[in-house]
Amino acid sequence: MHRLGGVGIGAFDRQQQSKRGFAELSTELSQAQVEHLHLQLAQFRSALAHFASTNRDRIRQEPSFRHAFQQMCVSIGVDPLAGPRKGGWWAEMLNLGDWQYELGVQIVDVCVSTRERNGGLIEMTELIRLVSKLRGVGGDVITEDDVLRSIKTLKPLGAGYEVIDVGGGKKMVRSVPRELDADQAVMLAVAQEDGGRVTEQALVVRRGWKQERARAALDNMLRDGLCWLDEQDPEYGVSYWVLSAMRWDE
Amino acid sequence: MSTTLAPYTLPSGFVLPSIHSGPPFFTQQPSPSSRKIATDNWTRLILSYARHQKLFVLRTEDADIPGGEWDDVLSNPRINRKIRAPHLAAVIAHMVATDQAVYDPPNQTSAVLLYWRTPEEWAQVLYDWASSTGHLNTIMTFYEIVEPPVPSPLSDLPLPILRKAIAVLAKSSRAQVIAVADGEGVRFLTAPPGR
Structure with missing residues (x-):
């Protein structure tokens, strides 16, 4: 029987040697691999930077292109949103950091200025519409x-x-620190279906709620200023109107 | 049903704000925060409409007068809503409390004079009018001021507001109240130097 390292005491040495x-070989290999990866990464970064800078305007202007670019960044684990401080490279390269912050400021602007009439809750499409108006751009330049x-x-x-x-493909943005309970979410959804109006009857018929539950939930919403009485x-x-689910043209 | 809140232009050219097309605007809100928002909006709306139409008097009964001079504002036939008298009374009380209206006559709470210009602003309008029409240093009756042969910004100004405006001018030595044969009169004085 042949052993790989032979037999006898010398075999231990040989085994250890091998x-x-x-x-050593493995260290060398992995070092080579790491170097190779570094090289690849450097190449990739410069390629990405090149891509970003040559396509900067498209990225900033075309929502679908911007979306695709951001998807790509996410899939390779790069955060294009890392702000000027954290990832200056990105912000410099794309100015996208600034764009995103700027949009953030405008979102705050809209949320705060409409708070009086919607109780701090605004429907996503309405928010986009108002932000677009603020920026003076068309309807589909800013996406959800x-x-x-x-x-x-x-x-x-x-x-x-x-x-x-809130279900049904509808989203709402809440700008006041207040917990929305499950019932309130349901009521918002019901309001969305009816141009902003919620009634006890609708909650009973369409959602199968007990009347007492509907009344108590509506009273809560009323008290929080999330809806108004009619x-x-x-x-x-008698009905209740969720002002944030109504469309305001001004 | 889709409800869009949009401004609406009346035949008179007055633009009703978006909130006026919202059904709950015509109901008194039980929650204090919502009620404050609604009341502020009603106040603004009433004063801007009054200024546009040169209306000086608002009564709680106006809520129940179809076709009245306030009807376009106090009701919205397009959504089938109108403000109810008690709700209007609450709005009026708020306007009085914030010096944007005054109960007239006093000691009742159903009719007000609207201050879409404050007495101070009226004083300035009055003095500007008197100096630009060459009435400084002459005696004028109140009647001549509020019913001038040539329409002026002061036409139809209610006397209680006129009195307040003249009082403001008297305080700064720009007018002097004078008793005349057929009632009250005023002499506008050349502004003292330095004013």
Whole structure:
């Protein structure tokens, strides 16, 4: 029977020797690999930088292109949102950091200036519409995706901006630190279906709520200023209007 | 049903604000924060409409007068809503409390004179008018001021407001109240130097 290292006491030495040999070889290999990767990464960075700088205007102007670019960045683990301080490279290269911050400031502007009439809750498309108006750009230049990203950049400010999914593909942005309970989310969704109006009847019929639950939940919303009372509803007598779910043209 | 809140231009050219097309605007809000917003908006709306139409008097009954001079503002037939008298009374009380209106006559709470110009602003309008029409240093009756042969910014100004404006001028030595045969009169004085 032949052993790889032979037999006898000398075999131990030989075995250890070859072990060392393997170890050295492996270090060399991985070093080469790391160097290679570094090289690749450097190449990649310069390629990305080149791409970013040559396509800067498209990235800034075309929502779909910007989205694709951001998707690409996410998939390779680069954060294009790293701000001027954290990742100056990106901000410099694209000015995208600034763009995103600027959008963030405008989102705050819209949220704060409409707070009086919507109780600090604004529907996503309405927010986009008003921000677009503020920027003086057309309807589809700023996307929901951009708004979501900008809201993320607002997080460190502790302003409590939050995006709430109310179902049916509708999102709302909350700009006051207040917990929305599950019932309120349902009511917002119901309001969305009816141009901003919620009624006890709608909650009972469409959501199967008990009348008491509907009444209590609506009273809460009323107290929080999230909806307003309407005692002259020709259809229901009394109804409630979620101002943030209504469309304001001014 | 889709509800869009949009401004609406009346035949008179007055533009009703978006909130006027919101159904709950015509109901008194139970929550204090919402009520404050609504009341502030009502106040602004009433004063700007009054200024536009040169209306000086608002009564709680105006809420119930279809086709009245306040109807375009106090109701919205396009959404089938109108402000109710008690709600209007609350708005009026707020306007009085914030010096944007005054109960007239005093000792009742259903009619007000609207201060879409403050007495101080009226004083300036009055003095400017008197100096530009060459009435300085002459005696004029109140009647001549508020019912001038040539329409002026002071036409139809209610006497209580006129009195307040003259009082402001008297304080700064720009006018002097004078008793005349058929009632009250005033002499506008050349502004003392340095003013």
